[in-house]
Amino acid sequence: MSFQRRNQAIGSRSDTDSMRNISSRVGGMSLRDHQSPSIGRQVPLVRKTPEIKTQQVNILGVKPSVSKSSGIQVTSIGSATVDNLVFKQHGGIPVGTTTLIKDISRKDVKDDENLKYLSSLSFQNTIGLQFIATGLYQQRRSLKKDITDDNSEKIGHLGIVVGEWIDLHEIPGVYISKNKKHSSSNNKDENESIVSKLSEVEQKRKDLKIAWRYGMKNNDSKDGKNGELEIKEDPNFVPRLDIQGHVFPAATREEVLQININGNTLENIFMAIQQAITKNPKKLIRLYLPNFLNPKYYPKSYFQHHNIMKFLNGLKTLQSMNDSRFVTLITTTTDFSIPLLETFSHTIVELKPFDQQTIDYLTKNYKSQGLPNKVQQGMLNVTKMAKVSEFGHMAVRMNEIVYHVSKNGFVVELWSIPVDAGDDENKDNKKQDIDNKKASKSIEPHGHDHSNHSHISKDLEY
Numbered sequence: 214m215s216f217q218r219r220n221q222a223i224g225s226r227s228d229t230d231s232m233r234n235i236s237s238r239v240g241g242m243s244l245r246d247h248q249s250p251s252i253g254r255q256v257p258l259v260r261k262t263p264e265i266k267t268q269q270v271n272i273l274g275v276k277p278s279v280s281k282s283s284g285i286q287v288t289s290i291g292s293a294t295v296d297n298l299v300f301k302q303h304g305g306i307p308v309g310t311t312t313l314i315k316d317i318s319r320k321d322v323k324d325d326e327n328l329k330y331l332s333s334l335s336f337q338n339t340i341g342l343q344f345i346a347t348g349l350y351q352q353r354r355s356l357k358k359d360i361t362d363d364n365s366e367k368i369g370h371l372g373i374v375v376g377e378w379i380d381l382h383e384i385p386g387v388y389i390s391k392n393k394k395h396s397s398s399n400n401k402d403e404n405e406s407i408v409s410k411l412s413e414v415e416q417k418r419k420d421l422k423i424a425w426r427y428g429m430k431n432n433d434s435k436d437g438k439n440g441e442l443e444i445k446e447d448p449n450f451v452p453r454l455d456i457q458g459h460v461f462p463a464a465t466r467e468e469v470l471q472i473n474i475n476g477n478t479l480e481n482i483f484m485a486i487q488q489a490i491t492k493n494p495k496k497l498i499r500l501y502l503p504n505f506l507n508p509k510y511y512p513k514s515y516f517q518h519h520n521i522m523k524f525l526n527g528l529k530t531l532q533s534m535n536d537s538r539f540v541t542l543i544t545t546t547t548d549f550s551i552p553l554l555e556t557f558s559h560t561i562v563e564l565k566p567f568d569q570q571t572i573d574y575l576t577k578n579y580k581s582q583g584l585p586n587k588v589q590q591g592m593l594n595v596t597k598m599a600k601v602s603e604f605g606h607m608a609v610r611m612n613e614i615v616y617h618v619s620k621n622g623f624v625v626e627l628w629s630i631p632v633d634a635g636d637d638e639n640k641d642n643k644k645q646d647i648d649n650k651k652a653s654k655s656i657e658p659h660g661h662d663h664s665n666h667s668h669i670s671k672d673l674e675y
Contacts, residue, residue: 271365271366271367271368272286272368272497272538273351273354273355273367273368273369273370273449274288274289274347274348274350274351274354274370274449274450274451274497275287275288275308275497276304276305276450278302278303278304278305278307278600279302279303279304280302280303280600282600285303285307285600286307286308286537287300287303287304287305287306287307287308288305288306288308288347288497288499288540289305289306289347289450289451290305290306290312290340290343290344290347290542291340291342291343291344291345291346291347291451291454291622291623292340292343292451292622292623292624292625293446293447293451293453294624294625294626295340295623295625296450296451298614298625298626298627299562299593299595299614299625300560300598302598302600302601302608303599303600305450305451306540306542306560306599307540307559307599307600308497308536308537308538308539308540309532309533309535309536309537309539309540310532310540310541310559310560310599310600311528311532311540311541311542311543311557311558311559311560311599312540312541312542312543312558312559312560312561312562312599313543313544313545313554313555313558313560313561313562314337314340314542314543314544314545314562314563314564315544315545315546315547315561315562315563315564316336316337316544316545316546316547316564316566317546317547317564317565317566317591336564336566336590336591336616336618336623337503337504337544337545337564338379338503338544339456339618339622339623340542340544340623341374341379341501341503341542341544342379342383342384342385342456343385343454343456343622343623344499344501344542345372345374345384345469345499345501346384346385346386346452346454346460347370347451347452347454347499348370348371348372348469348497348499349370349372349384349460349464349468349469350387350452351369351370351497352369352370352371352372352468352496353369353468354367354369355367355368355369355370356369366495368495368496368497368538369496369497370496370497370498370499371467371468371469371470371489371493371496371497371498371499372464372468372469372470372499372501373469373470373471373472373486373489373498373499373500373501374469374470374471374472374501374503375471375472375474375482375500375501375502375503375505376471376472376473376474376502376503376504376510377471377473377474377475378503378504378510379471379501379503381463381464381469381471382459382463383459384459384460384464384469385454385455385456385457385458385459385460385622386454386455386458386459386460386461387452387453387454387455387460388452388453388454388455388458388621389455453621454621454622455620455621456618456620456621456622457620470485470489472485472486474510474511474512474515475512478514478515478520479515479520479521479523479524480520480523480524482524483523483524483527483528486500486528486531487527487531490531490535490539496538497538497539497540498535498538498539498540499540499542500528500539500540500541500542501541501542502541502542502543502544503544504544504545504546505543505544505545505554506521506545506549506551506554507545507546507549508549521551521553522553525553525554525557528541528557529557543558547563555597558597559597559598559599559600559602559603560595560597560598560599561595561596561597562593562594562595562596563593563594563595563596564591564592564593564616565591565592565593565594566590566591567589567590567591567592572588572590575588575589575631576588578631578632578633579631581632582631582632586619587617588617589615589616589617589626589628590615590616590617590618591615591616591617592612592614592615592616592628593614593615593616593625594609594610594611594612594614595608595609595610595614596609597609612628613627613628614626614627614628615627615628
């Protein structure tokens, strides 16, 4: 009895041919090819395709976050003190996020003198110009061939400023130290060195006295010259800027793009930003929106809710698509802040300038200590922090940080109670009064003391 399949025996010739066809399909070779090379023919060697090494990319002015979270890259806002104190969880602005800076409401100030003083100060624009100046600095570094020894591609920055009221000629330049002129007199140099050493000793004595009186503890940051916060500088990350000078040569359109408000719409502005990102695929985009939606600068046609929604959602989409090379800074005032704008922003910083009375008080106290440059000009509060608040971590910091504007730009430091100059003055006055009383009781012009006897007649005594 024979076993048949489709009226054919399994051992028939046609079945053998079908098995050979199946074996030829397995791996593209016959059954004989699966045997040992010593028995049949050798298996041909499969050559691997050569690996093409992609060029390493190096975005200048960008470094990993100081937090333990992996993958977070940060860039500088333009101030080393702000990077280290305000953004202390990261050491800079996380790339792919939006930072909102809100200034104090001018309507809260009722005194005309204080209103005039506060209106003359523009802290938020100082931060914005430093933000753009840092990107300009990194862009010009990318054009230099000898900045690093590696062969990685150097990627620069592109600044975008929305608003024609920002003068790009006021972008601060990099601080250049002036070489001191050497005097021909050696005695003069020696005297100056002696005086400087004595002043340093005297300053240390005052600092110890202040620390003893208020029980101050050593912080990670130290007070440098003139009491300003001293933080280790890293010129590869953030340059030291001089706001009293201007960048030279002036910024070009390829370095800083300015988009006008007048005669434009939010839709056209968004398209211009999108086009700039597309044309510069190998640059980090630093978008600056100063005084955003302030009626003083924006026409009424901009204040339509659906247009604002569309613009912000479009920026959010651009950030998500270019999260490795896009960072945004927005400044506004509390009068014109929109809740939607706060929801859109990843980091929210509030600036609350001191009134003139507080400024005068601080100036008097710090001047008596020999620290005129340490006078703070306002309080800085952090209500939301990127890559921290969205994960439920505590990031609110109120009444901890103060700020002032110096020749190096916007500077922040931890708030500490200044020594009241009236304490020392009262002590000196009391001591002087006691000495005067002692002097008046002692020596008279005829040379004896009236405190031990009396010249009144006994007959007149009762």
